[in-house]
Amino acid sequence: MAYTEDSQEVKHRRAKKMMLWFAMISMTMSFAGLTSAYIVSKSRPDWLTDFMIPQAFYVSLILVLISSLTMYFARVSVQKENHGAGMVLLITTFVLGVLFVYFQFLGFSQFIEEGYFFTGSESTITTSFIYLVVLMHMAHIFGALIALLVVIYNHFKQKYHKGQTLGIELAETFWHFVDFLWIYLFLFFYFVR
Numbered sequence: 001m002a003y004t005e006d007s008q009e010v011k012h013r014r015a016k017k018m019m020l021w022f023a024m025i026s027m028t029m030s031f032a033g034l035t036s037a038y039i040v041s042k043s044r045p046d047w048l049t050d051f052m053i054p055q056a057f058y059v060s061l062i063l064v065l066i067s068s069l070t071m072y073f074a075r076v077s078v079q080k081e082n083h084g085a086g087m088v089l090l091i092t093t094f095v096l097g098v099l100f101v102y103f104q105f106l107g108f109s110q111f112i113e114e115g116y117f118f119t120g121s122e123s124t125i126t127t128s129f130i131y132l133v134v135l136m137h138m139a140h141i142f143g144a145l146i147a148l149l150v151v152i153y154n155h156f157k158q159k160y161h162k163g164q165t166l167g168i169e170l171a172e173t174f175w176h177f178v179d180f181l182w183i184y185l186f187l188f189f190y191f192v193r
Contacts, residue, residue, distance in 0.1 A: 048126040049193045056107035064179045067096035147171040
């Protein structure tokens, strides 16, 4: 009987990890489609090539890099059952994620101050693309923040033990995915004009 329960647990873990990977592949394809459309649209005569990336987006890039480190060390601490350090690192990661969102909105306000609008008569196809892609990414960040809140709650309730850390493993994988996605998007908008 124990063998069957063990194999069921292994199957359960594998199924959840595969579902997450399928979701991330689907999200990657969505962003690949948007960035491809961006490249195709560059041939338009009204395409902007001289816009500056808002300074706040540079700050958010640094926050993303730091949050990936704190999330990694949070998982390691939780798996080693170092509850105090794990909680501090999880909360730090959450705060960094909230700061990331704040700096994204600050970047939007800097974009608007420069005269780049999302919609309306003063908008351009270039800026509409940038707003759309960044807002889509932020929606995924909100999903990662919700997942992180669930992990923080479960860790507070001490639901993670040696070998029983699937929740934090999945949250960490998704967190790294959205972080990598922002790095890709930042570099894409920096180099592709």
